[in-house]
């Protein structure tokens with residue numbers, strides 16, 4: 503295992519979104535599809551091994567909402583007499599540590615799970631949470647993607663279809679409001695952004711927004727073009743998140759420091775807009791992908807945003823694809 507892998511795992515848990523980036527970073531260049539596939543298969547094991555070792559850190563917010571950090575994407579948990587509500591499921595290997603952590607929060611059984619989108623590092627734990635008693639809700643495109651095998655082109659990787667127990671049974675297309683544990687949960691679909699299945703979950707009374715992978719706090723985001731994501735959608739989603747929050751809102755990103763706020767979200771939106779403008783200009787001048795990466799359109803942002811596994815080069819590629 504390289505130092506980069508260890509750092510990625512120890513800092514944030516591991517995330518499938520980052521596999522391509524790790525592959526590129528670890529080999530200092532692009533791999534052939536066959537090499538990338540072999541590497542990626544190893545990285546799936548690394549993700550599982552990483553999650554198996556990473557401790558779960560609990561961040562108590564307010565209104566009986568907490569964040570669990572350390573198993574793929576950031577997980578939110580709402581406790582109460584209707585049973586625990588999970589927003590995202592993390593990686594299956596974290597099961598004993600997640601159970602230990604949430605049992606310390608309350609004695610309520612686990613009854614509800616909402617997926618912010620279909621990706622492995624947010625839905626791998628669906629089956630065990632369902633076995634604990636959770637009904638799974640998600641956008642209809644998450645249902646669609648979890649029913650069958652998926653290919654994610656930017657890391658040249660095929661994911662097998664998960665077991666049926668992992669597939670959401672309650673789906674919606676645009677918006678859905680739930681009343682659970684005395685809280686109002688508003689589920690809202692974004693136009694295609696990180697994928698075509700992203701939703702936000704707002705805890706109205708506690709004034710908390712879980713933005714899923716439309717928001718990566720302090721790090722360049724992955725964009726999954728294979729299932730409908732694109733950079734313009736990411737910018738639109740960031741605008742929607744800004745419109746949905748105030749200075750007192752707690753914002754939970756899919757990845758990155760889990761307790762965030764509107765001012766950090768605004769900085770993220772500004773970074774996306776600036777890099778999109780620079781990459782667009784280069785592509786419209788006729789520059790190839792390699793020439794665009796060589797021009798370093800992300801340079802002024804790299805010290806702040808380029809320190810995780812989505813490297814400046816990969817993020818430039820992800821933006822270039824969408825121009």
Ligand SMILES: [Zn+2]
Pocket residue numbers: 519619621696715
């Ligand atoms: Zn994702």
